Amino acid sequence: MIAPEMSFADLAENFALFDDWEDRYRYLIDLGRKLPAFPDGFKTEAYKVRGCMSQVWMVPGRSATDGTRFAFAADSDAHIVKGLIAVLGILFSDKTPAEIAATDIEAAFNQLGLDQHLSPTRRNGFVAMVDRIKAEAKSV
Numbered sequence: 001m002i003a004p005e006m007s008f009a010d011l012a013e014n015f016a017l018f019d020d021w022e023d024r025y026r027y028l029i030d031l032g033r034k035l036p037a038f039p040d041g042f043k044t045e046a047y048k049v050r051g052c053m054s055q056v057w058m059v060p061g062r063s064a065t066d067g068t069r070f071a072f073a074a075d076s077d078a079h080i081v082k083g084l085i086a087v088l089g090i091l092f093s094d095k096t097p098a099e100i101a102a103t104d105i106e107a108a109f110n111q112l113g114l115d116q117h118l119s120p121t122r123r124n125g126f127v128a129m130v131d132r133i134k135a136e137a138k139s140v
Contacts, residue, residue: 032082051128
Protein backbone atom coordinates (compact mmCIF):
# COMPACT_ATOMS: atom_id res chain seq x y z
CA MET A 1 0.00 0.00 0.00
CA ILE A 2 1.10 3.55 -0.65
CA ALA A 3 2.16 5.38 2.50
CA PRO A 4 2.44 9.13 2.09
CA GLU A 5 6.00 10.31 2.67
CA MET A 6 4.96 13.95 3.08
CA SER A 7 1.95 16.17 3.51
CA PHE A 8 0.22 17.83 0.59
CA ALA A 9 1.50 21.21 1.87
CA ASP A 10 5.07 19.86 1.64
CA LEU A 11 4.40 18.56 -1.87
CA ALA A 12 3.03 21.94 -2.99
CA GLU A 13 6.03 23.69 -1.45
CA ASN A 14 8.40 21.33 -3.28
CA PHE A 15 6.61 21.94 -6.59
CA ALA A 16 6.96 25.70 -6.05
CA LEU A 17 10.75 25.38 -5.72
CA PHE A 18 11.11 24.51 -9.39
CA ASP A 19 11.31 27.31 -11.94
CA ASP A 20 10.15 25.39 -14.98
CA TRP A 21 7.87 22.51 -15.78
CA GLU A 22 10.61 20.22 -17.04
CA ASP A 23 12.01 20.17 -13.50
CA ARG A 24 8.54 19.62 -12.05
CA TYR A 25 7.98 16.69 -14.44
CA ARG A 26 11.30 15.19 -13.34
CA TYR A 27 10.23 15.57 -9.71
CA LEU A 28 6.86 13.98 -10.49
CA ILE A 29 8.60 11.05 -12.20
CA ASP A 30 10.93 10.69 -9.21
CA LEU A 31 7.92 10.50 -6.88
CA GLY A 32 6.56 7.69 -9.05
CA ARG A 33 9.83 5.79 -8.85
CA LYS A 34 9.54 5.75 -5.06
CA LEU A 35 6.20 3.92 -5.09
CA PRO A 36 6.23 0.49 -3.48
CA ALA A 37 6.62 -2.46 -5.83
CA PHE A 38 3.30 -3.55 -7.32
CA PRO A 39 2.86 -7.32 -7.72
CA ASP A 40 2.39 -8.45 -11.32
CA GLY A 41 -0.45 -10.70 -10.13
CA PHE A 42 -2.62 -7.60 -9.66
CA LYS A 43 -2.06 -6.34 -13.19
CA THR A 44 -5.37 -7.78 -14.33
CA GLU A 45 -8.60 -6.48 -15.83
CA ALA A 46 -10.25 -6.62 -12.40
CA TYR A 47 -7.92 -3.93 -11.07
CA LYS A 48 -7.58 -1.83 -14.20
CA VAL A 49 -8.69 1.80 -13.98
CA ARG A 50 -10.94 2.68 -16.91
CA GLY A 51 -10.59 6.08 -18.55
CA CYS A 52 -6.79 6.18 -18.59
CA MET A 53 -4.83 6.23 -21.85
CA SER A 54 -1.94 4.41 -20.23
CA GLN A 55 -2.39 1.23 -18.24
CA VAL A 56 -3.23 1.84 -14.59
CA TRP A 57 -4.02 -0.79 -11.97
CA MET A 58 -5.35 0.01 -8.51
CA VAL A 59 -5.98 -2.27 -5.54
CA PRO A 60 -7.99 -0.71 -2.71
CA GLY A 61 -7.47 -1.63 0.91
CA ARG A 62 -7.33 -0.44 4.48
CA SER A 63 -4.56 1.32 6.31
CA ALA A 64 -2.19 -0.99 8.18
CA THR A 65 -2.26 1.37 11.17
CA ASP A 66 -6.03 1.97 11.34
CA GLY A 67 -8.56 -0.31 9.64
CA THR A 68 -11.09 2.53 9.37
CA ARG A 69 -8.81 4.44 7.00
CA PHE A 70 -8.37 3.96 3.27
CA ALA A 71 -5.20 2.79 1.57
CA PHE A 72 -4.39 1.61 -1.92
CA ALA A 73 -1.67 0.19 -4.09
CA ALA A 74 -1.37 1.24 -7.72
CA ASP A 75 0.93 1.12 -10.72
CA SER A 76 1.12 2.35 -14.29
CA ASP A 77 3.19 1.67 -17.36
CA ALA A 78 3.76 5.45 -17.80
CA HIS A 79 6.32 7.36 -15.69
CA ILE A 80 4.33 10.59 -15.31
CA VAL A 81 1.19 8.65 -14.41
CA LYS A 82 3.13 6.80 -11.70
CA GLY A 83 4.04 10.24 -10.35
CA LEU A 84 0.37 11.21 -10.37
CA ILE A 85 -0.37 8.02 -8.43
CA ALA A 86 2.18 9.16 -5.83
CA VAL A 87 0.39 12.53 -5.61
CA LEU A 88 -2.90 10.70 -5.06
CA GLY A 89 -1.22 8.63 -2.36
CA ILE A 90 -0.24 11.85 -0.57
CA LEU A 91 -3.78 13.18 -0.90
CA PHE A 92 -5.78 10.06 -0.05
CA SER A 93 -3.78 7.33 1.70
CA ASP A 94 -4.46 6.83 5.38
CA LYS A 95 -7.55 9.08 5.24
CA THR A 96 -11.08 8.33 6.38
CA PRO A 97 -13.82 7.99 3.77
CA ALA A 98 -15.24 11.35 4.97
CA GLU A 99 -11.86 13.07 4.52
CA ILE A 100 -11.56 11.60 1.04
CA ALA A 101 -15.07 12.72 0.08
CA ALA A 102 -14.31 16.24 1.36
CA THR A 103 -11.04 16.59 -0.57
CA ASP A 104 -11.24 19.31 -3.21
CA ILE A 105 -9.23 17.61 -5.92
CA GLU A 106 -9.63 20.54 -8.36
CA ALA A 107 -8.08 22.93 -5.83
CA ALA A 108 -5.19 20.53 -5.20
CA PHE A 109 -4.72 20.01 -8.94
CA ASN A 110 -4.66 23.79 -9.49
CA GLN A 111 -2.36 24.46 -6.53
CA LEU A 112 0.27 22.17 -8.04
CA GLY A 113 -0.22 23.76 -11.46
CA LEU A 114 -1.19 20.45 -13.00
CA ASP A 115 -4.31 22.03 -14.49
CA GLN A 116 -2.13 23.95 -16.95
CA HIS A 117 0.56 21.39 -17.67
CA LEU A 118 -1.08 18.02 -18.18
CA SER A 119 -2.51 16.92 -21.47
CA PRO A 120 -6.29 16.45 -21.59
CA THR A 121 -5.86 12.67 -21.80
CA ARG A 122 -3.64 12.57 -18.68
CA ARG A 123 -6.09 14.85 -16.90
CA ASN A 124 -8.93 12.46 -17.80
CA GLY A 125 -6.88 9.57 -16.45
CA PHE A 126 -6.18 11.51 -13.24
CA VAL A 127 -9.91 12.16 -12.80
CA ALA A 128 -10.64 8.46 -13.45
CA MET A 129 -8.18 7.49 -10.71
CA VAL A 130 -9.73 9.99 -8.28
CA ASP A 131 -13.23 8.71 -9.07
CA ARG A 132 -12.08 5.15 -8.43
CA ILE A 133 -10.46 6.11 -5.11
CA LYS A 134 -13.58 7.97 -3.95
CA ALA A 135 -15.82 5.05 -4.91
CA GLU A 136 -13.57 2.45 -3.25
CA ALA A 137 -13.12 4.54 -0.08
CA LYS A 138 -16.85 4.38 0.58
CA SER A 139 -16.50 0.65 1.29
CA VAL A 140 -13.81 1.07 3.99
